[in-house]
Amino acid sequence: MSVSAYAATDQWKEQARDEWAAGAAAWRKWHAPFAAMSRAATDAIVRAVQATPGMQILDVASGTGEPALALAAAVAPTGAVVASDLVPEMLADIEGIARRQGLTNLACRQAEAEELPFDDHTFDGVTCRFGAMNFVDAPRGLGEMRRVLKPGGRAAFVAWGPRDQNPFFHATMAPVLKRVQLPPPEPGAPNTFKFARPGSLSEALRAAGFRQVEEESRAIRWVWPGPVEEFWAASREYGPSFRQLVRHLPADEVDAAVAEILANLRRYGDGRQVDFPAVIVVATGLG
Ligand SMILES: C[S@@+](CC[C@H](N)C(=O)[O-])C[C@H]1O[C@@H](n2cnc3c(N)ncnc32)[C@H](O)[C@@H]1O
DSSP states (O other): OOHHHHHHHHHHHHHHHHHHHHHHHHHHHTHHHHHHHTHHHHHHHHHHTTOOTTOEEEESSOTTTTTHHHHHHHHTTTOEEEEEESOHHHHTTHHHHHHHTTOOSEEEEEOBTTBOOSOTTOEEEEEEESOGGGOTTHHHHHHHHHHTEEEEEEEEEEEEOOGGGOHHHHHHHHHHHTTSOOOOOOTTSOOTTTTOSTTHHHHHHHHTTOEEEEEEEEEEEEEESSOHHHHHHHHHHHOHHHHHHHHHSOGGGHHHHHHHHHHHHHTTBOSSOEEEEEEEEEEEEEO
16 A cells, blocks of 8 residues: 555544544434334344354444344354444443343444454454445455454445435435535545445455355335434434535525425335335355
């Protein structure tokens, strides 16, 4: 990597830490409905890593706790899960949630994916849900995940499919993007849709040394268990990409953009819940 590429990575890392830390209180506040909304993605990764009692699993970029909590339930009583994240503020409530769920086999550890503080070949399984696209150095982060996996152990990843197949993003982002001209993401920079192109995540996994890599696109439901207005309030608070976009909007355009966003969202709401179709990418590989 060139000196300037290192400088870019350092700058992205600082930005990532600041952005995720700024949203952490909101992520924690909305943890329960978000866990409900993302249930199908949780189930997909728990199945993909083949979690069974007794396994030792590392979850990378755990955020406020999913899928780490579901994995802890799946490997109990003899297995254990380490939930890790770049940002300690994200992890702050997870052990308390685990205790309230009767789980005693989950520990949290602040850890940067690109420099995991674990010995080689420590874990039977490693997982990362909606995280790898946010790594500032994805090849290095994926390589670290393979390093800490036991030979023959299984890694499982969930990433977002294309934006236009995910109205959850499209409905909120399109009214902003039509009002502001943003440059395309710099090559290699963190980007929510980095692994949306079919085959791109499996290419990255093979390049990181994983064997028997498999990838599939899967249609799921992404259901917020409350009215549209609540979903919008939450997304506005915790969605990092949305917060960044709104910053670029001219002040006199904000109200019009928000009215358009709410109109878009109401197409998916019935007053009780907001029911989006969604497409995720599920990929696995062996260490
Ligand atoms: C979209 S959230 C996903 C959280 C959770 N896995 C989920 O599916 O809800 C992305 C998370 O990645 C974390 N993150 C970003 N860059 C990271 C890095 N380089 N190493 C570890 N975690 C990172 C952020 O702090 C944030 O908690």
